[in-house]
Amino acid sequence: MMNCGLVTEKNDLVPLKSISVEVRVQDHVSTVSSTLLYVNEEERPLEALFVFPLPADAAVCHFSAKIGEQEIVAKVQERETARDRYDDALSSGQQAFLLEESAESPDVFRLSVGCLSPGQNAAVTIIYITELDVQADHSLRFCLPAVLNPRYTPAGAGIVSEISSVCGAAPYTLTLSVHVSSPKPISKLESNCTLDPLVFLRSDHTQATVNLSPGHMFDKDVELFLYYQDTHQPSAVVEAGVATAPSGSLMRDPVVMISLYPEFPEEVMSSLATQGEFIFVMDRSGSMGGMPIESAKDTLLLLLKSLPMGCYFNIYGFGSRFESFFPQSVEYSQDTMDQALKRVKEMKADLGGTEILQPLKHIYSQPCNPDHPRQLFIFTDGEVENTKEVLDLVKHHVHSHRCFSFGIGEGASSALITGMAREGSGHAQFITGTDRMQPKVMQSLRFALQPHVFNISVDWTLPDGVTVDTLSQPIKVLFQGQRALIYAQLKGESSGGFEGKVTVKYRLKDHPVTNQLHFCLKPAGETGLSVHRLAARTRIRSLEQEERSRGADVKGIRRKIVELSVQAGVSSVHTAFIAVNKDSRQTVKGPLLQRRVQTHSHGKQLARPKSKILRAPKDAFERNDSRQERRSRMRSTGSRCSPRRGVSPRCSPSFECVGIADSQPEILLKERLICSSLISTNIPQSFEKCSFLFDSLGKQSDPLLQLVSLQKASGCWDLDVTLADAFGKTEDELTNQKPAQVEGSVWATLLALIWLYGCKIDQRVEWQFVAMKAASWIGSQKVGDLSECVCVGNALLGCQVTKETLGI
Structure with a gap:
């Protein structure tokens, strides 16, 4: 189509x-x-x-x-x-x-x-x-x-x-x-x-x-x-097989699809908020020129403003050659953030072709800090020739980092983007069409701030006479709020019980976690064999990956692929x-x-x-x-x-x-x-708004990015004319309405929080970490009761948010 x-x-x-x-x-x-x-x-x-x-x-x-x-x-x-x-x-x-x-x-x-x-x-x-x-x-x-x-x-x-x-x-x-x-x-x-x-x-x-x-x-x-x-609810669908299919085949037996949404303990999530080494690797080849590089700059701004105090970071640009902002990762502070933002402002798509292997080798050669787990963010339009070599390198270093990859534009290679995330136990995102880059990147940052999951195991409890054959590849990574799917073939007949249970166990740092899901073995109706075919597709993709990575018994694997593809009526290579x-x-x-x-x-x-x-x-x-x-022509398309x-x-x-x-x-x-x-003139929405920092055309700035750009690394704002301009107010309006019991920076930061929750709630995924830092900073100032300040701020900005909503 x-x-x-x-x-x-x-x-x-x-x-x-x-x-x-x-x-x-x-x-x-x-x-x-x-x-x-x-x-x-x-x-x-x-x-x-x-x-x-x-x-x-x-x-x-x-x-x-x-x-x-x-x-x-x-x-x-x-x-x-x-x-x-x-x-x-x-x-x-x-x-x-x-x-x-x-x-x-x-x-x-x-x-x-x-x-x-x-x-x-x-x-x-x-x-x-x-x-x-x-x-x-x-x-x-x-x-x-x-x-x-x-x-x-x-x-x-x-x-x-x-x-x-x-x-x-x-x-x-x-x-x-x-x-x-x-x-x-x-x-x-x-x-x-x-x-x-x-x-x-x-x-x-x-x-x-x-x-x-x-x-x-x-x-x-x-x-x-x-x-x-209530989207994020674990669920299971059992689908009946086809009675006329060969005995013991995938299409003959029932298949279950398990959808998991892990929930991590709150004490574990909060304890790691200030830890991590965040390395941002940006494609600066010629194909990133124009609006894509401008949107990438805005995204880097959001990322830099969202990082927690005490973490470490660095930014790389790559093309035919590569360069980094700092010789090695530096501690996140007001000074290092300002230095990085200045370099971001000057970034251009001027590094020639797309060669990602060498910067990755350089990054992996840098020593890791055991107290700050490495999180690698890679942005590229996917124009690389040595995909397999890149994936092998990421896989080799999987135990020292997590890799979050972003495919920019309609032509990004899904094999490269999804492959880096898969081999690096991270998460892949594609920014195409009308997608905005910023919310997807901030979602991945939320995943990166989550602890690394270790020792993942899946156990089945089924009635006597029923066994299970897992068709999906073993789960290597789990993120809170992200779906994980398991496909499995159910074999045999129950001797009386009609309920099954799947138990997923893993460790978050030193905390053991167990998630369980009970499900009915009775098949659902009117599924049209969709679960069987998705399960067959999953198994075929696993076999194809095994075929590419193995030198021996390739014919045997190919024979299995063809047999399953024909049996299930699902395409394969x-x-x-x-x-x-x-x-x-x-x-x-x-x-x-x-x-x-x-x-x-x-x-x-x-x-x-x-x-x-x-x-x-x-x-x-x-x-x-x-x-x-004819065959030559067919193969060339x-x-x-x-x-x-x-x-x-x-x-x-x-x-x-x-x-x-x-x-x-x-x-x-x-x-x-x-x-x-x-030269396609259909500019995705993610590129429509000119960068507020880098607007060379003199167009109106994005108010959200304008506000975010003014935040300090600690999470606060200064009460000045630039902040007033972001609100569409004068500095006198902000100053004259300031309650006497609060200082200027506290009042400015409170107004910024009110404006975000009152005027930009639909973009919350983009500014959530900015707001968390602001609320934490206000809490550290020991101001006392802020209820009156919130009321005055609401009246000034035309909002209706509560103190509880602001998290202060």
């Missing part, structure tokens, strides 16, 4: 006519059914080959095509076998459909539609299941991608991407309907797109439907944010969905026209480039490719392409690409990819 279409020799987008999407959300699991309608309006038979994105952890479980009134349901087969069948079908003039996961990235899929007769239409349906991510504000996020961004192709790889960008509105329609059901009441559903009103189907608000409003242009990702009451229309009354005759994919640029339209859109040479459209040629490191976009300020000679089509493609990704 993407802004895609197929192009004629005259560059007319014609075949894709409509996209219809149905989403069914059950608690935190979504089942997405997408139907894409294609029509061949040409006078020759057509082969359509295109690439589209899906969530990296999606379990693709159904693929079918409807031609006229006849529906062909695809089956999962070993990848090479499926490709051979596809080639043979096309050679025989039969209609065929092939869906396969990209070998380069699990979040990219290729769909080949072969032998569409002139005037014929085909409705292709893809169904996948995925877990919804928990956001910083506790909502669940669903995203329908609108575009597959160009991704980096290493030099000399011999891969030519089929993806390019065109201008103009999408030549097809999009409809989207969502049905939500949950054991917990639904509070609200928000979106970055216009929705029809939410309709509740039950009086207890546990079921609801909503539709995307008509007229959506699909020029950006469709994001939905779902809010439940070694299988593909294949459908052949053998019942067609007549074969398709004549040479196939090959069509390449076009994607629309995100957001506002770019000016049409002066150069022509790249397409295959004319003779490629008018020949019957051999199996070897869907590659991870993004701008080559160190290359600047060849675009003028008006966003018109500089013309490139048509005699060099491969160069043309590379330059088009660079332009389409680097």
Whole structure:
């Protein structure tokens, strides 16, 4: 699903006519059914080959095509076998459909539609299941991608991407309907797109439907944010197997999905508030230029202001080379914070290409302070060539630090970002589309301030006759407020009991902690095998990771992957969905026209480039490719392409690409990819507000960041004109209203707290640590009763907050 279409020799987008999407959300699991309608309006038979994105952890479980009134349901087969069948079908003039996961990235899929007769239409349906991510504000996020961004192709790889960008509105329609059901009441559903009103189907608000409003242009990702009451509650879902599946197989036995939300003891959480070594590693390569680096500066400001007194910190910038603010980590104080903020203000995306390995080696060579656990924050757009080497390095040092990684932009490598967090026992975040960088980073800071969890164990208590086979990888990291999932296969039959129990034990510093969840073994109804397929997907991903890391018995692991993929009907890197229309009354005759994919640029339209859109040479459209040629072409699509490191976009300020000679089509493609990704005018909301410290355009500052920038390292504010300006007041207004019994800094800090809670409560995740430091500082001043001060402050700022709310 993407802004895609197929192009004629005259560059007319014609075949894709409509996209219809149905989403069914059950608690935190979504089942997405997408139907894409294609029509061949040409006078020759057509082969359509295109690439589209899906969530990296999606379990693709159904693929079918409807031609006229006849529906062909695809089956999962070993990848090479499926490709051979596809080639043979096309050679025989039969209609065929092939869906396969990209070998380069699990979040990219290729769909080949072969032998569409002139005037014929085909409705292709893809169904996948995925877990919804928990956001910083506790909502669940669903995203329908609108575009597959160009991704980096290493030099000399011999891969030519089929993806390019065109201008103009999408030549097809999009409809989207969502049905939500949950054991917990639904509070609200928000979106970055216009929705029809939410309709509740039950009086207890546990079921609801909503539709995307008509007229959506699909020029950006469709994001939905779902809010439940009491979201963070452990739960278990037991799903019955398929009676006709082979005995002892995953699909035959019941499968349980355990959702855990750990709660850490308060005394442990508070005791480590001032400990830690925080190292921020910022990508400053050329691709981070413009708004991304400005937003990164604002984020570093929030991080520096949120650090606790007594901790240690340092900031690194990397590109083709790297540099650090301090030779080694320094203690956090007013002086060191001011020095760092001055350097942050001067930061630019001026360090060339993206080489993350050397700065990581340097950081790991620095001695650790046992009293201050190291927390590594890495920000990058993911354009690195040596991902495996980076992940191996992080894994080697996992016992000396935790790694929190952030992928910036639509083209960030999920393998790199999630891999660093996984190997570093941290947490990964992606900042794309309309995401704001600051709340996601502050959520990770909250995790980083939590103690490291050790000796995690999971024990099952089940009735006699029932055993369990855990399908998920062992849990390596737990954070309070973050969901952890366990999938397990239940084997055997109960001799009488119908209740199970799962016990998770771990240690927080010197404190043993036990979390238990009792659950009913009776299977839930109407789950549609979603739990089985997610469990199969989880096990397949584990086997694929094992295959990459092992040198021996790779064939045995691959055999297990194929067997499980075929059995569960879930895609993998070694299988593909294949459908052949053998019942067609007549074969398709004549040479196939090959069509390449076009994607629309995100957001506002770019000016049409002066150069022509790249397409295959004319003779490629008018020949019957051999199996070897077709196979080579299929393998070349869907590659991870993004701008080559160190290359600047060849675009003028008006966003018109500089013309490139048509005699060099491969160069043309590379330059088009660079332009389409680097000059997109759809600036995410996270970049819309200019940095209050670094606003070179003279635009109005963000009041929240303006206020935060004025806070001292200790947590207090000074009573002066800059603070008054942040409130939209004069200094005299603030001074004249100050109660006589309080000093200026206490009054200023109290006003800042009132303003944050009264005017910016919806952004609390961003300023929570700033407020905690302020409240702690006020408490240390021994002022006495502040109730009257809070009343006066409320009147001055037009707020209505209580002293208890402020935490003082």
